[in-house]
Amino acid sequence: MIHILYATKTMSLNASSGFSSVWRSGMQRMKSGNRGIVLLLVSMFLFSGCQLGKHYTRPQLDLPATLQDSVQADSLAMADSTSIADYAWEQLYPDTLLQGLIRKTLAYNKDMLMAAARVKELAAMKRIDFANMFPQIGAKVYLERERENYGGNHKSNSDQFDLKGVASWELDLWGNLRWARDKSLADFMGSIENQRALQMSLIAQVAQAYFELVSLDNELAIVKQTVEARRESLHLVRLRYEGGLISEIPFRQAQVELSKTVTLVPDLERKITLKENELAFLTGEYPHAITRAQQSTDVPLPENLPVGLPSALLERRPDVRQAEQELIAANASVGVAFTNLFPRIALTAAAGSESGELSDILKSPYHLLTANILQPIFAMGKNRAMLKAKKAAYERATYAYEKAVLNAFKDAYNAIAEFNKIKEIYDTRLRLEQSAKTTLDLAQLQYVNGAIGYMDLLDAQRTYFDAQLSLSYAVRDKQITMVNLYKALGGGWK
Numbered sequence: 095m096i097h098i099l100y101a102t103k104t105m106s107l108n109a110s111s112g113f114s115s116v117w118r119s120g121m122q123r124m125k126s127g128n129r130g131i132v133l134l135l136v137s138m139f140l141f142s143g144c145q146l147g148k149h150y151t152r153p154q155l156d157l158p159a160t161l162q163d164s165v166q167a168d169s170l171a172m173a174d175s176t177s178i179a180d181y182a183w184e185q186l187y188p189d190t191l192l193q194g195l196i197r198k199t200l201a202y203n204k205d206m207l208m209a210a211a212r213v214k215e216l217a218a219m220k221r222i223d224f225a226n227m228f229p230q231i232g233a234k235v236y237l238e239r240e241r242e243n244y245g246g247n248h249k250s251n252s253d254q255f256d257l258k259g260v261a262s263w264e265l266d267l268w269g270n271l272r273w274a275r276d277k278s279l280a281d282f283m284g285s286i287e288n289q290r291a292l293q294m295s296l297i298a299q300v301a302q303a304y305f306e307l308v309s310l311d312n313e314l315a316i317v318k319q320t321v322e323a324r325r326e327s328l329h330l331v332r333l334r335y336e337g338g339l340i341s342e343i344p345f346r347q348a349q350v351e352l353s354k355t356v357t358l359v360p361d362l363e364r365k366i367t368l369k370e371n372e373l374a375f376l377t378g379e380y381p382h383a384i385t386r387a388q389q390s391t392d393v394p395l396p397e398n399l400p401v402g403l404p405s406a407l408l409e410r411r412p413d414v415r416q417a418e419q420e421l422i423a424a425n426a427s428v429g430v431a432f433t434n435l436f437p438r439i440a441l442t443a444a445a446g447s448e449s450g451e452l453s454d455i456l457k458s459p460y461h462l463l464t465a466n467i468l469q470p471i472f473a474m475g476k477n478r479a480m481l482k483a484k485k486a487a488y489e490r491a492t493y494a495y496e497k498a499v500l501n502a503f504k505d506a507y508n509a510i511a512e513f514n515k516i517k518e519i520y521d522t523r524l525r526l527e528q529s530a531k532t533t534l535d536l537a538q539l540q541y542v543n544g545a546i547g548y549m550d551l552l553d554a555q556r557t558y559f560d561a562q563l564s565l566s567y568a569v570r571d572k573q574i575t576m577v578n579l580y581k582a583l584g585g586g587w588k
Contacts (some may be wrong), residue, residue, distance in 0.1 A: 145269025177402030202378030258446030273429035346548030410584025
């Protein structure tokens with residue numbers, strides 16, 4: 095450590111001279127005897143504009159030309175900057191009950207509240223690193239009452255009273271403080287992107303859970319309708335069995351089918367309750383019943399869906415933006431570690447009064463100016479090891495950013511593939527349900543007329559029941575497909 099010190103103490107000035115005369119006197123002495131120190135400090139101030147280290151540049155990424163391949167391009171709009179992610183989530187989810195749940199989630203969800211608190215925390219931390227770049231001014235009041243008695247016969251008082259103003263300033267010669275400021279700014283921006291990513295994810299979670307709950311209601315309605323049909327079939331079979339027209343096997347089989355279908359009711363009711371509890375938790379509330387609409391018979395999907403350009407996906411996905419901010423922060427940490435290899439200069443100035451008697455405190459001016467050049471002479475390579483560690487952390491953050499980009503494109507491609515196939519899946523299941531209904535109506539008529547046996551009727555009932563459930567799943571999947579596509583393209587956080 096190199097320590098440069100200039101200090102004067104006088105005890106003879108009048109109190110009326112004040113601090114201004116003390117300061118002028120001290121400056122005159124500095125000009126005459128320590129001009130070199132002043133010139134050194136001025137030159138250090140002029141050189142404080144450097145910021146050594148490598149500034150951040152976004153990694154080069156070999157992005158795909160489009161967000162869809164030639165097979166998928168038929169059902170998607172031509173590649174341009176327009177994307178469904180630009181739509182507000184209210185446009186994508188017109189159900190007012192669902193909108194209410196989403197708004198409640200964004201306002202009261204605990205993860206959202208924690209993310210908002212984290213943003214506030216890092217905003218304050220950013221302010222601290224910004225303030226460190228400027229002089230710090232404080233005051234010191236020191237009172238000491240001390241009585242000494244060496245040998246038992248030499249009583250004396252050794253009191254001290256100090257009243258001082260202190261200013262300190264670390265010169266940012268190499269950019270150490272600015273790198274710290276850049277890191278805190280990147281951390282702050284990363285927390286904002288994390289909040290946006292969480293909002294995007296929560297909107298998707300609420301929408302998906304809502305559609306799944308509506309689908310479960312529809313499944314329960316189908317099961318209850320099937321239970322009534324099974325009871326009617328059992329009644330007909332019983333009449334035929336008791337009349338001696340059929341054997342006992344069809345009668346027992348009808349009982350089994352009714353019992354098997356009835357067991358589905360409590361299981362679906364359990365799933366409905368759990369799904370309601372999940373939605374209540376997302377909205378930040380205790381478990382309660384959720385008001386929802388009925389499942390529509392069909393969910394229309396747009397013929398051509400704009401997905402946007404690959405490069406725009408990096409800007410629309412807040413999780414990718416968060417990963418980049420973390421990379422920027424890691425780069426700034428490398429800058430801090432690198433500039434820690436160089437000397438750091440801190441200036442300290444103090445002016446005030448210092449006296450052994452409280453009554454003479456204003457008659458005893460005091461001022462002090464120090465410059466400290468701080469740098470460990472021997473630290474067993476600690477600073478260089480820290481620099482290597484931060485470079486490795488930056489390398490890891492680079493891979494994390496690249497992984498986030500890959501994950502974003504994987505999500506987008508998967509969502510687009512689902513979108514292109516879900517309409518075909520729904521159409522085939524709709525035709526299956528219609529065919530199964532026609533077959534069941536014909537089978538019931540033939541069974542009543544005795545043209546077919548009960549097992550043939552039972553096969554038709556099973557086929558229609560499965561087709562109804564399959565169609566209900568297809569409707570739910572169409573809704574969830576839009577949810578996943580909207581989220582994968584980065585929609586829902588603006």
